[in-house]
Amino acid sequence: MQTFDPPLLEGTIVRRPNRFIIEVELDGELIPCHCPTTGRIGNLVLDGLACLLSPAENPARKTRYTVEAIAVDRQAQYPWIGINQNAANKYIEAALTSGALDGIVPVESVLREQKLGISRLDFLVNNDTFVEVKTPLQNLQIVLPPNTLTRKQPAFNSTERMVKHVAELGGSLDSNQRAIMLLCFMYDNPGFRVEASTRKSQVAAGVSAAVAQGIEIWQVNLLLTPNGVTVGATTDLTAQFA
Numbered sequence: 001m002q003t004f005d006p007p008l009l010e011g012t013i014v015r016r017p018n019r020f021i022i023e024v025e026l027d028g029e030l031i032p033c034h035c036p037t038t039g040r041i042g043n044l045v046l047d048g049l050a051c052l053l054s055p056a057e058n059p060a061r062k063t064r065y066t067v068e069a070i071a072v073d074r075q076a077q078y079p080w081i082g083i084n085q086n087a088a089n090k091y092i093e094a095a096l097t098s099g100a101l102d103g104i105v106p107v108e109s110v111l112r113e114q115k116l117g118i119s120r121l122d123f124l125v126n127n128d129t130f131v132e133v134k135t136p137l138q139n140l141q142i143v144l145p146p147n148t149l150t151r152k153q154p155a156f157n158s159t160e161r162m163v164k165h166v167a168e169l170g171g172s173l174d175s176n177q178r179a180i181m182l183l184c185f186m187y188d189n190p191g192f193r194v195e196a197s198t199r200k201s202q203v204a205a206g207v208s209a210a211v212a213q214g215i216e217i218w219q220v221n222l223l224l225t226p227n228g229v230t231v232g233a234t235t236d237l238t239a240q241f242a
Helices: 085-098 157-170 200-212
Strands: 009-015 023-024 027-035 049-053 064-069 081-084 112-115 118-126 129-134 178-185 215-224 228-234
Touching: 009 027, 009 081, 023 049, 023 064, 081 215, 085 112, 085 118, 085 129, 085 178, 085 215, 118 157, 129 157, 157 178, 157 200, 157 215, 200 215
Parallel strands: 027 064, 129 178, 178 215
Antiparallel strands: 009 023, 009 049, 023 027, 049 064, 064 081, 112 118, 118 129, 215 228
16 A cells, blocks of 8 residues: 555535646635646546545645545445546556565566657566556546536547557567556546447457567556555456457
8 A cells, every 4th residue: 555644635626627727625715726637537527526635745836735536426435536647657656566566567676767669668577577557537437426417528539549559569579578558547447348449450450469469458446545545456458459
């Protein structure tokens, strides 16, 4: 577990006036907070949702807090959905070094930001295993409570872009190397589902070739509470993309 020190504070979202700011009611005060993702968060209307806040490390920063997570179902065992995509690599690095991801790759050493072919990947583990972290937020794969406010959004299909990246990685691997793409969900995702694609056969062919070259695709759930982050379920998804 990675501990939050101090623990995160709980507030209520009033509105999101732009991509970078979420206004939050905290202890009766309306506070503009930093939004760490500029994209949409599923198709959710954030107004009225509970949220978790971390204080800014720099006291001179214009926003005093960052919104780390939101909740749509407070009755769930793990209600919080992490939205700080910048923090995901920090959580994964802690999980790798602590052995929490040994079921995926037992770790002896970890290096950050390593180059493979034309790509720069997040981690190099044991000098032979490249790990790239993706944190999908634009399509939340959860069951929403009946009264959750949502808005219509254009269809979003991230699969093809991810497949293109997978193919690039596969073509760059040497015979003794391994590459893992971690689909990191900062919530209790019951099981990632590959989105439909209008180019299904082409996508399947590209991924199958990359898998044959040594690419693996794994799901990792990170479970957030006000006190810290723990690793939940990990699932090998490679076969879904083949």
